[in-house]
Amino acid sequence: MNDTATPLLGVRGLTLDIPMSSGVLHAVRGIDFDLHRGETLCIVGESGSGKSLTSLAIMGLLDKNIRRSAERMEFDGIDLLSASRRQMRSLRGDRIAMIFQEPMTSLNPAYTIGDQLMEALRLHRNVSREKARARAVELLEKVGITAAASRLGQYPHQLSGGLRQRVVIAMALMCEPELIIADEPTTALDVTIQAQILSLLVELTREMGVAMILITHDLGVVARVADKVGVMYAGELVETGPAADVFGKPLHPYTRGLLRCIPQPGKTQRGAELGTIPGIVPSLIGDVQGCAFRTRCPHAIDACRDAIPERGTPPHEFLCVHPDGARAAEGEPA
Amino acid sequence: MNAPVLELRNVAKTYRVKQGLFGKAKPLNAVNDVSLTLNKGEVLGLVGESGCGKSTLAKILLGLEAPTAGQVLVDGEEIGGQGRLALARRIQPIFQDPYSSLNPRKTIADIVSLPLRVHGVGDATSRAKSVRETLELVGLPARVLNTYPSQMSGGQRQRVAIARALIMHPEIVICDEPTSALDVSVQSQILNLLNDLRKEFGLTYLFISHDLAVVEHLATRVAVMYLGRIVEEANVADLFDAPRHPYSRALLNSVLTPDPSQGVPDTQLGAAYPNPINPPSGCHFHPRCPFAQSHCKANAPRPVPREGGHVECHLHDPDSPMYRPDFTV
Amino acid sequence: MALQRIADPLLEEITGPNPRQILRKRVTGHAGLLFGVGVVLVLLIIAILAPVLAPHDPYAQNLANRMVKPVFMGGTWEHPLGTDHLGRDYLSRLIYGARVSLLIGTVAALISGVIGTAMGVAAGYFGGKVDAVVTFLINVRLAMPVVLVALAVVAILGGSLQVVIGVLGLLLWDRFAVVMRASTLQVRRREYVAAAQAIGASTPRVILSEIMPNIANNLIVIVTLEMAHAILLEAALSFLGLGVQPPTPSWGLMVSEGKNMMLFEPWLVLIPGIVLFILVLAINLMGDGLRDVTAPENRS
Numbered sequence A: 001m002n003d004t005a006t007p008l009l010g011v012r013g014l015t016l017d018i019p020m021s022s023g024v025l026h027a028v029r030g031i032d033f034d035l036h037r038g039e040t041l042c043i044v045g046e047s048g049s050g051k052s053l054t055s056l057a058i059m060g061l062l063d064k065n066i067r068r069s070a071e072r073m074e075f076d077g078i079d080l081l082s083a084s085r086r087q088m089r090s091l092r093g094d095r096i097a098m099i100f101q102e103p104m105t106s107l108n109p110a111y112t113i114g115d116q117l118m119e120a121l122r123l124h125r126n127v128s129r130e131k132a133r134a135r136a137v138e139l140l141e142k143v144g145i146t147a148a149a150s151r152l153g154q155y156p157h158q159l160s161g162g163l164r165q166r167v168v169i170a171m172a173l174m175c176e177p178e179l180i181i182a183d184e185p186t187t188a189l190d191v192t193i194q195a196q197i198l199s200l201l202v203e204l205t206r207e208m209g210v211a212m213i214l215i216t217h218d219l220g221v222v223a224r225v226a227d228k229v230g231v232m233y234a235g236e237l238v239e240t241g242p243a244a245d246v247f248g249k250p251l252h253p254y255t256r257g258l259l260r261c262i263p264q265p266g267k268t269q270r271g272a273e274l275g276t277i278p279g280i281v282p283s284l285i286g287d288v289q290g291c292a293f294r295t296r297c298p299h300a301i302d303a304c305r306d307a308i309p310e311r312g313t314p315p316h317e318f319l320c321v322h323p324d325g326a327r328a329a330e331g332e333p334a
Numbered sequence B: 001m002n003a004p005v006l007e008l009r010n011v012a013k014t015y016r017v018k019q020g021l022f023g024k025a026k027p028l029n030a031v032n033d034v035s036l037t038l039n040k041g042e043v044l045g046l047v048g049e050s051g052c053g054k055s056t057l058a059k060i061l062l063g064l065e066a067p068t069a070g071q072v073l074v075d076g077e078e079i080g081g082q083g084r085l086a087l088a089r090r091i092q093p094i095f096q097d098p099y100s101s102l103n104p105r106k107t108i109a110d111i112v113s114l115p116l117r118v119h120g121v122g123d124a125t126s127r128a129k130s131v132r133e134t135l136e137l138v139g140l141p142a143r144v145l146n147t148y149p150s151q152m153s154g155g156q157r158q159r160v161a162i163a164r165a166l167i168m169h170p171e172i173v174i175c176d177e178p179t180s181a182l183d184v185s186v187q188s189q190i191l192n193l194l195n196d197l198r199k200e201f202g203l204t205y206l207f208i209s210h211d212l213a214v215v216e217h218l219a220t221r222v223a224v225m226y227l228g229r230i231v232e233e234a235n236v237a238d239l240f241d242a243p244r245h246p247y248s249r250a251l252l253n254s255v256l257t258p259d260p261s262q263g264v265p266d267t268q269l270g271a272a273y274p275n276p277i278n279p280p281s282g283c284h285f286h287p288r289c290p291f292a293q294s295h296c297k298a299n300a301p302r303p304v305p306r307e308g309g310h311v312e313c314h315l316h317d318p319d320s321p322m323y324r325p326d327f328t329v
Numbered sequence C: 001m002a003l004q005r006i007a008d009p010l011l012e013e014i015t016g017p018n019p020r021q022i023l024r025k026r027v028t029g030h031a032g033l034l035f036g037v038g039v040v041l042v043l044l045i046i047a048i049l050a051p052v053l054a055p056h057d058p059y060a061q062n063l064a065n066r067m068v069k070p071v072f073m074g075g076t077w078e079h080p081l082g083t084d085h086l087g088r089d090y091l092s093r094l095i096y097g098a099r100v101s102l103l104i105g106t107v108a109a110l111i112s113g114v115i116g117t118a119m120g121v122a123a124g125y126f127g128g129k130v131d132a133v134v135t136f137l138i139n140v141r142l143a144m145p146v147v148l149v150a151l152a153v154v155a156i157l158g159g160s161l162q163v164v165i166g167v168l169g170l171l172l173w174d175r176f177a178v179v180m181r182a183s184t185l186q187v188r189r190r191e192y193v194a195a196a197q198a199i200g201a202s203t204p205r206v207i208l209s210e211i212m213p214n215i216a217n218n219l220i221v222i223v224t225l226e227m228a229h230a231i232l233l234e235a236a237l238s239f240l241g242l243g244v245q246p247p248t249p250s251w252g253l254m255v256s257e258g259k260n261m262m263l264f265e266p267w268l269v270l271i272p273g274i275v276l277f278i279l280v281l282a283i284n285l286m287g288d289g290l291r292d293v294t295a296p297e298n299r300s
Helices: A051-059 A085-091 A113-124 A129-142 A161-173 A191-208 A219-225 A243-248 A253-261 B054-061 B079-090 B108-118 B124-137 B142-146 B154-166 B184-201 B212-218 B236-241 B246-253 B294-298 C002-006 C019-028 C031-048 C090-126 C128-142 C146-157 C161-171 C174-188 C191-199 C203-239 C251-261 C267-293
Strands: A009-020 A023-035 A040-045 A067-069 A072-075 A096-099 A179-183 A211-216 A228-233 A236-242 A310-313 A316-319 B004-017 B026-039 B043-047 B069-074 B091-094 B172-176 B204-208 B221-226 B229-235 B304-306 B309-311
Touching (some): A009 A051, A023 A236, A113 A161, A129 A161, A161 A191, A179 A191, A211 A219, A236 A243, A236 A253, B004 B054, B026 B229, B043 B054, B054 B204, B108 B142, B108 C191, C019 C267, C090 C161, C090 C174, C090 C203, C090 C267, C128 C174, C146 C203, C191 C203
Parallel strands (some): A040 A211, A040 A228, A096 A179, B091 B172
Antiparallel strands (some): B004 B026, B229 B309, B304 B309
C-alpha cells in the first residue's frame, strides 16, 4: 500500500457523541484511518462497537441528535466536516455509494427496478432515458442477473433476497462511485448466496478501481475480502493493519480473543471448548478512561486505567499498554 | 448410548399455497419424505439454505405442526398417541432470537417456571427451588429472578431460554439457530454451555444452523437438507472431510474461514434457489449442480446408504448409469 | 465444577430499570396523562358522591325561580350555576349528569370491549376461517352508520338509559376488533408464543398469559377512546330526544333543553357543553398519554 500518496478518504480523530437522558454516550471515540483508491477496508466489531455509526458519519447520514467532530475528514480533497447538505447530497449516490444489510430498505417497493436504477443515474448525471436504460441493463448483467432487460420492469418483491442485493449493488455502481460503503451487505443472506455476493463485490471493486469500506461482524468475511482490517471495540479502532498481519499475528488481546471464540474448521478440535471473552461491553456513557477492554482482558494491569499508547509499526498498529500485545503472557512465542 | 430416542419415518408436510387472489392452491412440499434417526446423546446438525424446510421439520418435532404423512416416534412410541403434554416433557426448543423468545411482560422467574406450572409439577416452594437450580446450571445468579428480559443482554436472555428448555429435564432439545442472533464472543459462551449441558445430562440435540463451522464444531452427525429432502446424512467427520453430495460440497465451500490467504470461494451454484412450489424435475438439485447430466433431469435419485447415513445422488448409486464409486468431491 | 466455568463474571451488571420502573417514570413525566387522569378521577368522585355534593334535588322544580342566572353573572350562591327553565338547580343537575355520562361511557366501552376483543383476538390467533368470518363482521359493522342505527333502534325500543347503553355497547366494538386482531397477529408470531405451545400450554393459557399482557396496552388506549366516543354519542342522542329521557339529568339533554333560550341565556347551553368538552378532552388526553407511556420498551 502506498501510504505516501494522498488517500481517497482520510479520517482523523472521528468522535461521535449521543446525548442521552443519563449522560453523553461516547459511541465513537477518536478513530483514524486512511483509505486509498481501489483498497478494501473491513471494519469488524460486535454490536454496539460503533462500526455502523462510523459509516453513517462519513456519509453525513447521522441522526440530528448525534454530535460529530473530527480533526480531519476528507474525501478526495473535499472537507466532509464543513460540506453543506447540498454538497453531501451530490456526493452520495454519485461518488460515494452505500449498500445496506437489508436490500428491501434501499429499494422502494412501489417502483420497478429499472425506474430505480435509472433514477440513481439521472439524479446525478444529465443523461437521456435511453442511455440510462442501457447503463442499467449493462450493470444488471455485470452483477450476474440473467435476462437483464426483462428484469427492468419487475418490482423488488418479485426477486429473491440474493437477486435484490445484486440489484442494490448495481444501483450503487450506476454512477461509477469512487467509494462504496457496505454495511453488513451479506448478513441477511444464505451462506451460498453470501459467497456469490462477496466475490461479486471483490471482483467489481477490483475491476473498476473502487475503494470499499465493508462493515461486518463476521471474521470470515473480513479475512477473505479485506486488504486492510480495522477491529473496532467500544468506539475505538483497537487494531488496524493489513489482513494477513491482523489474522496471522493478532496483537490486541481483543482480536486474539475474538479469533479464539469462533470454531475454525481444521484448526479447532471438534467439540472442544471454545475460547470466550468473559463479561460484556462496558457502558460508554459518561467519562470513559483508559482501555475499554480492560474489564474483560486476561492481561489487564493497573496501567490499563491510564491513557493507552498506540503500539506497533505502521501499517499494523494497536492500542494496548503491553508493547507486545501480551503474547508472552499467553505462552506463545512473541 | 445408541438407542434411538427420536425417529422420523417418511415424514412429509405439504402446505397448500394460493397464488394470487383467484389462483388455484398448489401443493408446497416443505418437508418431503424425510426419515431420520436421533440416537441418545448425539448432536444431529441440520443444515441447508433458508426455505429448505428445516424450520418446518423443527415445528413438527415440537408438535407445533402436524405432519401430513409419516410417523414421528419418541422412544419407539408415536407422537400422536403421546399427547401434547407428554411430548413437551421430552422435547423442548431453544429458539433463534432471544429478544423474541421471552415474553417481555413476565419476570425471569415466571418464564423459567412456566413449564412446571403448565405440567403441574410440585408446589410453589419446590418450583422456586427448581428454578434457582436451573438458572445456576446455565450460569445465571438467583438475583435475576425478579428482573425482566428487557434488562438483560442477548447472551443472558439466551441462557434464560436454555433454562426454560431444561427445567423439565427433556431428553431431546431442538436448537433452532440458537446463536445466530448473538455476537461472536457471546456465541462461544452459549455453544460451550450447550456442549457442557449435553455431556452432563446426556441430552440429545437436533442442532439447526446455517453456520457450518458451528455445526462442524458441535455436531456428531450432520444432515443436509435441500428442498424438503435430506440429500445427505453422515457422521460429522465423514461429511466434512469427504462430502459425497455435490450440494454438501457447495455448502462446505461457501464457509468462510478466517484465513486471509484465501479469497472468496466459488460455490459453482449458478442458479438461484428454486421456487419450492415448482421444484425442478428429477433430482431437485440438478439446475445448480455442476455434475448434472440429462439422467438427473429425468430421474429422482434414491437414498444410498453411507456411513452414519445416506446420500441421494446418482453419482453414488450403483444402479445408476452415472455411478462413479471413486467420486468424492 | 462446570458451573464455575460457565458463569459469566460480569453478570452482576443487570442493566437498566425494570419495565415497571420505566412505566412509573414515564407516567410521572407525562403532563397530558396526569391532567387527563386527574380530571377524570375528580369527575368520577363527583359522580359517585353526587347525593352528598349536590346542593339541591336535581328533580325539584321551582317555577317561581326559573332561569336564575349563575353567580358569576349576577346570581346568588343559593344556585351557584343558576336554575333551568323549570327552576331546577343547574349545578345539581350537572353533578347528577356526570353519573349518566360516566356510566354510559364506561359500560358501553366495556360491553363493546369484551365483544371486540374476543372477536379480534380469536381472528388474529386462529386465523383462517375464524379470521374470514370476523373480518366480514367488521366490514358489515363498518358499513352501518352508528348514529342512524342508534336512532332507529332507540326510536323503536324507546329511549332509556339501558337501551342507550345496550345500543352503544353493541355498536362500538369495531375499533376493538380491528386493533386487537392486528396486535394479536403481531404478537402471535413471536417465539415466546411458540415456546409456550411447545411447553404444552393450552390455547386459553397461551392467549391469556402470553398474548393478552402484550396487547393490553393497545386495549387500554382503545377503551379510553371508545369511552369518549360513547359519551359524545349519548349526548347527541339525548340532544335529539332519543337518548336518556327527561327528567333524568344528562348533559346532552341539558344542552337540548337550553337550546330554545340559547340566544337570551347562552350559559344554559355553554355550561353543560363546556363540562362535556372537558370530560371528553380529559379522556382523550388520558388515552394518548397511556399510548405514549405503554409503548413497548422491550427492544429499545
